Amino acid sequence: xxxxxxxxxxxxxxxxxxxxxxxxxxxxxxxxxxxxxxxxxxxxxxxxxxxxxxxxxxxxxxxxxxxxxxxxxxxxxxxxxxxxxxxxxxxxxxxxxxxxxxxxxxxxxxxxxxxxxxxxxxxxxxxxxxxxxxxxxxxxxxxxxxxxxxxxxxxxxxxxxxxxxxxxxxxxxx
Ligand SMILES: [Zn+2]
Numbered sequence: 001x002x003x004x005x006x007x008x009x010x011x012x013x014x015x016x017x018x019x020x021x022x023x024x025x026x027x028x029x030x031x032x033x034x035x036x037x038x039x040x041x042x043x044x045x046x047x048x049x050x051x052x053x054x055x056x057x058x059x060x061x062x063x064x065x066x067x068x069x070x071x072x073x074x075x076x077x078x079x080x081x082x083x084x085x086x087x088x089x090x091x092x093x094x095x096x097x098x099x100x101x102x103x104x105x106x107x108x109x110x111x112x113x114x115x116x117x118x119x120x121x122x123x124x125x126x127x128x129x130x131x132x133x134x135x136x137x138x139x140x141x142x143x144x145x146x147x148x149x150x151x152x153x154x155x156x157x158x159x160x161x162x163x164x165x166x167x168x169x170x171x172x173x174x
Contacts, residue, residue, distance in 0.1 A: 005121045005153075006162055011051045012109050013160050019106050022046045026099045036072050036091060040065070043098075057105060064098040113155070120152035121162065128154050130166040138163065 003011070025042050028034035043065045047058060068091050075087035128147075129137040136154060137144040143158035152168045155161065 004123060005116050005119075006123065009113060009116055009155070009160075009162055012113055015050050015052050016106055016109050018046050018049050019102050019109070022102055023099060023106075026095050026102075030092065030095055036068065040069055040072075043068075052109070053105070057101070060101055061098065064094050064101065068094045068098075114151075116162075117149070117151040117153040117155070120164065120168070124153070124162050124164055126161065126163050127166050127169055128156070128163040136166070 022043065025034065025039045029036055029039055047053075047061055047065075050058075053061075071087050071090045071094070075084050075091075078084045078087060126139055129139055131137050131144060134146050134148060135144050136147045138156035138159060138161060140161050141156060141159040143156055145157050147154055147165075149165060150168070152165055154163050154165045156163060
């Protein structure tokens, strides 16, 4: 079954939201504002909620989270402070690696979103409202945003709705 553009974009937006939550947790951990054992469950749960990840990407994510858990468990048994510190350093390296993996995924997802905008979707009847040379408005949530996009489709930054680009519609009608 192939996804419609709207369904695909909804799933991508949801995945990006989850990935950004994961980044926020990792950043808190790196600043010692969140204890490492408080993110094990969250990291596993984020992965389970993602809908558009390859098995290869998921395996890399799991490798990092597993390494973090193992290093943490081992650090609890270390008696020497320098050994605990060295385990902590490994945990930080894994957290940074995981963050990098997630950031790359977010970048890929955003690129896929942009590709979706390159083709006019006949299933989408809503057209963004043309306010002036630089601004568009969403007919659904009335949020206005600056856009001079030449792509046939635009996304409302607020409600994430997929809309026809009025500038391109006009050009095609003329
Ligand atoms: Zn909107």
